[in-house]
Amino acid sequence: MDMLFKALSSPLDLSSFLSVHADKVTPRRLTHLKDYFSDRQTVREVLAKDDPLIYEVWEVEYAGPGRGLSYGMTRLFPGTIGNEYFFTRGHFHSGDLGDEMYVVNSGKGVLLLSTRDGYCETLDLTAGQMVYVPSHLAHRTINIGTEELLFLSVWAPNIVHDYDTIAERGFPKLVVASPNGPETIENPVFFTDKNNPTTKPL
Numbered sequence: 027m028d029m030l031f032k033a034l035s036s037p038l039d040l041s042s043f044l045s046v047h048a049d050k051v052t053p054r055r056l057t058h059l060k061d062y063f064s065d066r067q068t069v070r071e072v073l074a075k076d077d078p079l080i081y082e083v084w085e086v087e088y089a090g091p092g093r094g095l096s097y098g099m100t101r102l103f104p105g106t107i108g109n110e111y112f113f114t115r116g117h118f119h120s121g122d123l124g125d126e127m128y129v130v131n132s133g134k135g136v137l138l139l140s141t142r143d144g145y146c147e148t149l150d151l152t153a154g155q156m157v158y159v160p161s162h163l164a165h166r167t168i169n170i171g172t173e174e175l176l177f178l179s180v181w182a183p184n185i186v187h188d189y190d191t192i193a194e195r196g197f198p199k200l201v202v203a204s205p206n207g208p209e210t211i212e213n214p215v216f217f218t219d220k221n222n223p224t225t226k227p228l
């Protein structure tokens with residue numbers, strides 16, 4: 027019987043879940059994120075020597091009857107490019123049932139959330155934290171700690187993941203390392219209107 031037709035059970039320590047359940051592992055290296063980090067000079071310098079692994083997604087895509095649920099574990103590694111902490115690309119969900127659940131297993135992070143019209147907020151992510159992400163909010167995870175940030179996401183398989191909007195305009199805010207620790211600042215090159223990018227810097 028296909029695994030997706032069975033009940034799945036996993037220990038609360040999600041790190042032991044990784045190799046057991048995932049049927050697809052997607053590594054995301056700096057090459058995949060080179061246009062997302064704001065310090066392009068540092069991106070070029072790092073890529074000249076290395077292509078660090080920023081995160082991996084261990085995923086199970088629902089392929090059974092009816093609506094089902096897909097889920098995945100993200101391992102986001104610690105590090106910075108310039109003063110920006112390692113992060114996931116970030117995306118909007120569109121289509122029916124676009125909401126998502128996040129549950130943090132370990133590490134220390136920030137969830138950056140944003141609407142299409144530029145409202146932006148951050149939530150702290152620590153072990154055991156659960157976040158309900160409503161469908162209208164784009165989401166990016168940022169590792170502000172020194173350990174791997176490991177979290178589970180659960181979403182409906184008919185969601186369309188919209189990466190293009192974030193790839194084109196970024197998030198309204200950046201989370202950067204400062205002498206006082208992690209700091210959330212305005213993104214100087216964020217544009218709320220991707221069709222008219224010269225008029226809308228925040």
Ligand code: S6P
Nearest residue numbers: 083098100114115116117179181
């Ligand atoms: C999927 C969910 C996560 C992300 C993962 C990587 O809806 O939000 O599983 O896919 O954290 O981030 P991204 O932005 O590269 O898909």
Ligand code: ZN
Nearest residue numbers: 117119126165
């Ligand atoms: Zn998502």
